Amino acid sequence: MNMLRWNKLTRTLALGAIFLGGSTREVAADLYVTQVGDGASSLSSASYAVSVKKFADAGGSELSSISLPTAVSGLNQPLTLSGSATSEGFISLSTNGQYLTLGGYGVGTGTASVPQSTAARVIGRIEVATGTVDTTTALVDAYIGAPGDNGNFRSVTSTDGSKFWTTGTAFPSDSAGFRFATFGATTSTALTITPQPTNVRVANIIDGQLYGSSGSGAFRGVNQVGAGLPETAIISPDAVTLLPGFSPATDSPESAYDFWFKDANTLYVADDRAAASGGGIQKWELSGGTWGLTYTLATGSGSGSGARGLAGKIDGGNAVLYATTTQNSANNLISITDTGSGAAFSVLATAATNTVFRGVEFVSGAVTPVDDADFDNNGVVDGADFLIWQRGFAVGNSNATGDADGNGVVNGADLTIWKSTFGGPPAVSAIGAVPEPASLTLAGLAAIFATTAVARRRG
Secondary structure: OOHHHHHHHHHHHHHHHOOOOOOOOOOOEEEEEEEEOOOOOOOOOOEEOEEEEEEEOOOOOOOEEEEOOOOOEOOEOOOEEEOOOOOOOOOEEOOOOOEEEEEEEOOOOOOOOHHHOOOOEEEEEEEOOOOOEEEEEEEOOOOOOOOOOOEEEEEEEEOOOOEEEEEEEEOOHHHOOOEEEEOOOOOOEEOOOOOOOOOEEEEEEEOOEEEEEEOOHHHOEEEEEOOOOOOOOOOOOOOEEEOOOOOOOOOOOOOEEEEEEEEOOEEEEEEOOOHHHOOEEEEEEEEOOEEEEEEEEOOOOOOOOOEEEEEEEEEOOEEEEEEEEOOOOOOEEEEEEOOOOOOOEEEEEEOOOOOEEEEEEEEEOOOOOOOOOOOOOOOOOOHHHHHHHHHHOOOOOOHHHOOOOOOOOOOHHHHHHHHHHOOOOOOOOOOEOOOOHHHHHHHHHHHHHHHHHHHHHHO
16 A cells, blocks of 8 residues: 555555544543732733642642742743733644643733734743643744734643643734644744634644634634644635634634533533523534534633533533633633533632633643654554654754654664554553543544555565
8 A cells, every 4th residue: 555545545544443442441540720810900901920730620729839930040931821811822732632722912010901912922832740830932923913903822742741732812813723843933923814714712722633612703613623633824725714513604603712522423512601691511412423512511600601611521421521710710610511501510620819710721641751652642652753754853942843762862772662553543642541532532433544554565
């Protein structure tokens, strides 16, 4: 089987086998929550200190806190957020399980109307195993509006901490939309071009495919962004497409923020509207190729009852959901086990006075580095990964360029790891001790086809 046909086969597997199956095993886990403000003063549109709080997924007292810098320190830049911009501060776990990522503004605290500033938009990268913070990636061409206009930097997602896909908005829209940047860069690449969306909220990577939410126009809901993980401008037919069933019509005004796929047929979406208007955690199910809203899980009562941050896991076949609610300050981190439309939420933690929780991310298990030769993060170690190693030999310095053992050098040791895991799924780190059901199934099926392909070549 030639490489072109093999790559086509793995892409077909990814589309056909994504999310099948499920894990029912419970593991120790933590929740990482972005908090804006230090409690000293009420929140406004000025810039405030940002910290990432760690909680047990069962709730209880804060376990630890990681502070983002508020001043320049060597190559690291400040990373602050607006106290009142509710669409900022989402946090994501890299697909290799080693880094948390988020975006902010490269200025200190107290900068008035910070979304209108021309400060660099800074990507924060936190190494989960050590808590080490890196803010050296400071973009000067992303999410910066004209004088007097906002430019909100909202979310960052990554494969391995060296490549970043970002979201936000700005006016004029030249620097807005979905964008791509690399670690340490000062500039980025626009992925969306007119008439694709420029006002976007949260990006997530699911089994090698980029998705993103938007609250505007024809893209209101959850969208597929191109094919795979685009690094250059997307053009038709691989453009940004709203998932079928999400309607931009005025009679279906979803206000989608963060989202989480349980499996191929089940999608949860955080909606920040009041409960009476449909806010909470929406459960969408796929039937006949179209997504339909099954019901909405209540996340509170009153005008602050919607949700914005969202993460999840599977326990006993049920989705366990974690969300941040929409009060402007002193809001809640909650959990809901989805046993049906009447499932009740539990409050796990409440932000302190004059602070607010924004994004939330679920991280399972302890963190230990592992050998990983699945350089393109498609769920299987295959010939495409060998080509990445070959191109990166002696010049690469990251997993995305062929560094399987994480020592910052692409060499023969990485090839040995590739050989030992060829045809099977990548090694699973302890941080993701229970892989997502998508990864489990896709990796298993791809391994079967890899074995078949090898057998055919030998036959």
